[in-house]
Amino acid sequence: MPEEEIIVQVDSLKAFCRQVFEKVDVSRGDAEVTADVLVQADLRGIGSHGVARLRRYFRGLQTGQMLARPQITVERETSTTALIDGGAGLGPPVGVRGMRKAIEKAEEMGVGFVSVRNSTHYGIAGYYAMMALGHDFIGISMTNSDVLVVPTFGRDAKLGTNPISVAVPSGKERPFVLDMATSGVPRGKIEVYKRLGKALPLGWATDERGIATTDAARVIENLNHRAGGGLLPLGGVDELLGGHKGYGLALLVDILCGILPGAGYADTVYPKSAEGKPLPANVGHFFGALRVDGFRPLAEFKATMDDIIRRMKDAPKAEGQQRIYIHGEKEFEAAEERTAKGIPLHPNVMADLKAIAEEIGISYAL
């Protein structure tokens, strides 16, 4: 419903989010970072991870699933690796600290890897991977997440949508920024189909028996009650089109983000009390940075990156197609347009922001 969308300027949206976080006792710096991560998602056209989630963070802080003033500690450290405990703080400031440390280590040692435990939802994975681009490093960012995805041949959701992001610097062309959930689609896509009453394509989700289904309402209902079924891994319901590969990637992300730092994993990332009350989350992240010049002079690398990007973009198109994209390209274009013209927000999202503002008594002037 684009005609109902309301255009909001980037700076005022960011300032609003920051104010909300500060009002619930988040420090100025952490509020700033979290606001930036949310608004960057909207800027890049990934509305599912933008200010539409402000409520989720706000509520997380209220219920104690996330802490406003966490103790973030470095638990273990070598010249190339570190383990950070996020103290159940907001994911974005924890994530930024983790990725910064990976970059510092890469600066010094050529590579750096940081795993993080005891964190919470960190927003778009690409935000952290892209932090490496300013240093001309390759950046890696992954996180585990709330249980939604079924393993191949399994009936119940046992893994998160566990995204992988890798950002690679280029020369004249825009950087390569892969940022992908390891499920075929995110939960939000199923919700959109439910709202529109549309049949799901087979290969997105399963019903409570673990059979591929077109029934969006049933999938959401089952997920809400943990009644079986869930999202399918990239590649679909079985091994025919490669569902076991998507499942393997999701499990790999859970190993690097959950097992390696000692965070939650599988269905233990967002624990609940016996009465169903949310307990502090224990999300894990994994960050990496790699200096290109440990392998090849940077200028050569960048020139060749430009060449492979152009080889893809300039290649002949399939019948009926006008364009081949490079990963991140659509998002860079969205960000350029929205930086200039503002971010279109759905009226429901606007109403929710307004409700939050009223709840905590701050002015709402977007």
Add this chain to the structure above:
Amino acid sequence: MPEEEIIVQVDSLKAFCRQVFEKVDVSRGDAEVTADVLVQADLRGIGSHGVARLRRYFRGLQTGQMLARPQITVERETSTTALIDGGAGLGPPVGVRGMRKAIEKAEEMGVGFVSVRNSTHYGIAGYYAMMALGHDFIGISMTNSDVLVVPTFGRDAKLGTNPISVAVPSGKERPFVLDMATSGVPRGKIEVYKRLGKALPLGWATDERGIATTDAARVIENLNHRAGGGLLPLGGVDELLGGHKGYGLALLVDILCGILPGAGYADTVYPKSAEGKPLPANVGHFFGALRVDGFRPLAEFKATMDDIIRRMKDAPKAEGQQRIYIHGEKEFEAAEERTAKGIPLHPNVMADLKAIAEEIGISYAL
């Protein structure tokens, strides 16, 4: 046609391959390694990458696409990274050297990454990733490969099947060994369907217009003549089921294996002369090793790996399914069975091995 298969013992098959390589001037050590990589593929049930490919290596050495006595040199090195030039040698000994160096660096520094240029086909990616398991490290192995895969919305093949392998140590359970092409299926699968006259599932390949097709013969014919179309990335023909994600992973592998070391990339990995004669290949690889104890005590890590593995395997099954697999599990089981009973080879493969033996005048006693 399993009833026609011939059972061959592991050791004699390995010895035979080694003899073939030595006969065409490969050093004893390199012949040994290459034979081991091929036979390990057959042992693990990945026949497409086993001794059925002996002819390909043999011919590569004859045509000069691969060199029997390569100069393998370390071109650049830091405490955590290295660039190796494979001198157009056989992929397996080059790969083993690369992975060993990554492991040595990890031993010392916590992590090690090695990129390799000017190599050739290295067999199963998992072989190298699994080398890290003996050290209780996480191992990473990737390679680019001959052009077969179309980018999303593209008409022509511009990328290889570019596999990713990651091996992770565990405790009592078998290790996690992801080893996946980033295409939905390998070329060999299309060839099987062609031979059987079966219709391809939509989502495996496209025709010369770039449209998803069920016609296996047409896909193979087009690939042989570079007439357009090819294999589809994991996720299928468009963005609906996530084809852009598989395409992104394939491109990422080409960046790490082709662009980072300065190897061939996109459609330049296996160059040909103007007359269509194969020139020395320029395949690239990327290897990594990561010490677990840079993040977490090894024993804790292993115990938690066992737990996540059991959580997956013991989870309720989808209707009609008996088993949930962990990546690598099927291959470990095949290897156990075949180590005990021998490797079943197709009569065509046996005939080809015999023909090679006759060509070079060695005894054929398998």
